[in-house]
Amino acid sequence: MMGSEILEKINVPLRVKIKPGRVTISENLLIPVRVLERVLAKNQTEFIYIREFSSISCKETVIIQIKITGEAEADFRIQRMELFFNNRQAKIIVPRNFKDLKAYAEIRFTGSGLFRGYWEVDGRILSYVQYYLVGPTIQVFVSPEIPSLPTFSTGVHIVRFVVENPKPGFELPSILYFVLPEETPKTLSIKLLSPSDNSSYFEIPQTFTWEPLSNSFIYLIQFYENPEGSPIFSAYTRNASYNIPEEIAYKYFKPGNRYFWRVDGFDKEGRLLGESAVWSFNLKEEQSFVPEEIIVVFEEEKFSPEKSRKLMERYHLEELRTYSLKTLPLHLIIFHTKEDVLSLVKLLSEEPDIFLSQPNFIFHTAMDPLVPYQTIYNVFDLKEIHQAYRGKGIKVAIIDTGIDVGHEDLKDRIKFFTNFINKEPYKSEIHGTAVAGILAASINNLGIIGVAPEAELFSLRACRAISPNSHIGECYSESIILALDEALHQKVKIINMSFGGSKKDPLISKIIDKGSSQGVIFVAPIKNKNTFPASHPSVIAVGGVDEHGNPFPSKEIISNAQILIPAVKLLTTFPNNHYNFLSGPSLASAAVSGFIALILEKNSILPSQFFVKTYPIDLCILEKEIFRVFNCSFHPL
Incomplete structure (x- = not known):
C-alpha cells in the first residue's frame, strides 16, 4: 500500500x-x-x-x-575486481631493480562506506589503503611509490590486493611479475602448434600443444577473453602440451565467444626463458541450419527450368546447385537467399508447383576421445560368432565423414566411396574411419577386428570434420539426402547414420520411408532426447552404456533407445593406419549395424524385436537365440 x-x-x-x-x-x-x-x-x-x-x-x-533505493543507497558492496600491471595484463616481465613497476586494482562497487584493504607481495603486506568511497562507480587503486613493488629479488612474485571492508563475496584475484637478472639473455620464442590460430570449434579443444623449449622446467599457459586483460584461467605444466579438464571447460568457456591463449616457459629458478605469440580460437554456437540457403523440391514431372527462373525472380533467389534423385522422382534445387530462411520456407510451401521446401539443416556427429579400454569383441564373445558368421556379402552404407579407404584394417572392406560435400574432395577423417573400424575392421592379424569383419562398406561422405584433427563432423540436409539416395541406388541392406540433429528433416524422412518400404534397415544413435533421425519410426535408435552398464551419457537421453550397447572406451581405427580409444553414441550405432549384418547373413531378416520401440533389446538373449552363443557378459543396468 x-x-x-x-x-x-x-x-x-x-x-x-x-x-x-x-x-x-x-x-x-x-x-x-x-x-x-x-x-x-x-x-x-x-x-x-x-x-x-x-x-x-x-x-x-x-x-x-x-x-x-538506487545503487548509491544500496548496501556497500564490492561487485568486481580486476588486477593488472602497467601493461594492462596480469603478468609482466621486468629487469632487476626496475623502478617504475606499478600494480592497479580496478574495483566496481555499489553503495557508500569506508573502504579498507592492503597491497600484498609474496604474502607480505606492502602498504595499507583506507578510503571513503561514494558509489556507485569504479575506483582504481595504484600500488604506492614508497614502498614500491620490490624488484631486487629475481624470479616470480605474486601480488594481491586484499579487501578487508566490505568483505567481497568472491575469491580475490592475484597477478604475477617476473624479475630477470641483469645478465639474462633475450627470451626465446615458443612456437604454438595446435589448435591453429583463429580456428573455430563447437566445443573447447581438449589439447593445446607447442614446440618444447630447451632447458625449460615448466610452462605457464594462460587463456583470455581479452588479450589486453587478465586471464580467465591459467595453469602450469611440465609438458609441451596441456589438456583442459572437462569441469574447467564448462566453467570458463562458452559457445559464441572468442578466446585467446599464450604460453611462457621458465627454468628451475623461475626465470623466463621464452614466450609465445597470442593465438585465438572461436567457440561456435550450434546452428540448426545453413544460413542463407533453402532447399526447394519439385516432383520431377512438374519441374522445368522456367519454373525455377520464375521462383528466382519472384523471391530474389540465386540458384546454387540442382539435383535429380535416383530413387525418388524428385528434383532438388539449393537456392541462396538474403531473406529470413524460415519465413521464406513458409511462403514457398504455399506455391502450388512446389512439392516441399525446407532449410538446409545441420547435423553433427558425436564422439569423445578416451584412454582406458574396453572392447565389444570380448564382451559379446564375437570370436565364437565369427567362426560361422562375419557379415559376408552384406552391403552397409556409412553416411559420415570420410573413411580412410587405405587403412590396413579397412581397405579390403571398402567397396565404394564418394563425396557429397559441396566444393570439397573426398578425404580421410577421424569420425568416419572410427565408425568403420568398429563396424567392419578385417580379420588380418594386423590391428583390431570389427563386429562384422567381412561386411561390404560403402563410404558416403556427407559430413565434414570441423577441423583437420577433430572427431566432430558437420553434416547437411543436402549432402545427407544425396548420400541416402546413392545408398538406396546401390541397393545396400543397412545404412548407418552416426549423426543427429534437433530438427526433423521432412525430405530425409521421405527417403527413409522409401528405403524402409524396400527392406533397408536404418540405424542411428540417440544424441539427445529428440535426436533426428534416431526419432524416425523406421530407424533403429541406439543408446550407449559405460563399462559398468550405466546409461551413457545419461538415463534421460537414452530413454527412447531400442537397443543398448557399450559406447565408451572402445579401441578403433584412426586415419593413416593408427588406432585410438574413443567413446560416443556414434560407435554404439556402428556396433549395432555390425550385429545386424551378422544376423542378416544368417537369417536374411531381422527379428521382430528390432521394430518394437517400447523397451530395449537384450543383446545377450538375442545372441543365445540366434547364434547359440552363451558367453555374453553384457548386462546394462
Whole structure:
C-alpha cells in the first residue's frame, strides 16, 4: 500500500515450522516490478507491505516499511575486481631493480562506506589503503611509490590486493611479475602448434600443444577473453602440451565467444626463458541450419527450368546447385537467399508447383576421445560368432565423414566411396574411419577386428570434420539426402547414420520411408532426447552404456533407445593406419549395424524385436537365440 491506495494484493503460501511451545511462520516476498513502477510513477520511493495471519485461535498483522533505493543507497558492496600491471595484463616481465613497476586494482562497487584493504607481495603486506568511497562507480587503486613493488629479488612474485571492508563475496584475484637478472639473455620464442590460430570449434579443444623449449622446467599457459586483460584461467605444466579438464571447460568457456591463449616457459629458478605469440580460437554456437540457403523440391514431372527462373525472380533467389534423385522422382534445387530462411520456407510451401521446401539443416556427429579400454569383441564373445558368421556379402552404407579407404584394417572392406560435400574432395577423417573400424575392421592379424569383419562398406561422405584433427563432423540436409539416395541406388541392406540433429528433416524422412518400404534397415544413435533421425519410426535408435552398464551419457537421453550397447572406451581405427580409444553414441550405432549384418547373413531378416520401440533389446538373449552363443557378459543396468 501507498497511503490508503492498495497497489496490489498478493496471495502466496506461507512456511510454518512447529516446535514445542513455538510456531514460526515465514514467507519469501517477491515484489512485482509493476508495483515498483506504480510507486515511482507517483514520484514516491516508500510504501508498506501488510500481511495478515489468521487462524481459529489468533489473528496477527505485520506491517513492513519498504524503500526503493538506487545503487548509491544500496548496501556497500564490492561487485568486481580486476588486477593488472602497467601493461594492462596480469603478468609482466621486468629487469632487476626496475623502478617504475606499478600494480592497479580496478574495483566496481555499489553503495557508500569506508573502504579498507592492503597491497600484498609474496604474502607480505606492502602498504595499507583506507578510503571513503561514494558509489556507485569504479575506483582504481595504484600500488604506492614508497614502498614500491620490490624488484631486487629475481624470479616470480605474486601480488594481491586484499579487501578487508566490505568483505567481497568472491575469491580475490592475484597477478604475477617476473624479475630477470641483469645478465639474462633475450627470451626465446615458443612456437604454438595446435589448435591453429583463429580456428573455430563447437566445443573447447581438449589439447593445446607447442614446440618444447630447451632447458625449460615448466610452462605457464594462460587463456583470455581479452588479450589486453587478465586471464580467465591459467595453469602450469611440465609438458609441451596441456589438456583442459572437462569441469574447467564448462566453467570458463562458452559457445559464441572468442578466446585467446599464450604460453611462457621458465627454468628451475623461475626465470623466463621464452614466450609465445597470442593465438585465438572461436567457440561456435550450434546452428540448426545453413544460413542463407533453402532447399526447394519439385516432383520431377512438374519441374522445368522456367519454373525455377520464375521462383528466382519472384523471391530474389540465386540458384546454387540442382539435383535429380535416383530413387525418388524428385528434383532438388539449393537456392541462396538474403531473406529470413524460415519465413521464406513458409511462403514457398504455399506455391502450388512446389512439392516441399525446407532449410538446409545441420547435423553433427558425436564422439569423445578416451584412454582406458574396453572392447565389444570380448564382451559379446564375437570370436565364437565369427567362426560361422562375419557379415559376408552384406552391403552397409556409412553416411559420415570420410573413411580412410587405405587403412590396413579397412581397405579390403571398402567397396565404394564418394563425396557429397559441396566444393570439397573426398578425404580421410577421424569420425568416419572410427565408425568403420568398429563396424567392419578385417580379420588380418594386423590391428583390431570389427563386429562384422567381412561386411561390404560403402563410404558416403556427407559430413565434414570441423577441423583437420577433430572427431566432430558437420553434416547437411543436402549432402545427407544425396548420400541416402546413392545408398538406396546401390541397393545396400543397412545404412548407418552416426549423426543427429534437433530438427526433423521432412525430405530425409521421405527417403527413409522409401528405403524402409524396400527392406533397408536404418540405424542411428540417440544424441539427445529428440535426436533426428534416431526419432524416425523406421530407424533403429541406439543408446550407449559405460563399462559398468550405466546409461551413457545419461538415463534421460537414452530413454527412447531400442537397443543398448557399450559406447565408451572402445579401441578403433584412426586415419593413416593408427588406432585410438574413443567413446560416443556414434560407435554404439556402428556396433549395432555390425550385429545386424551378422544376423542378416544368417537369417536374411531381422527379428521382430528390432521394430518394437517400447523397451530395449537384450543383446545377450538375442545372441543365445540366434547364434547359440552363451558367453555374453553384457548386462546394462
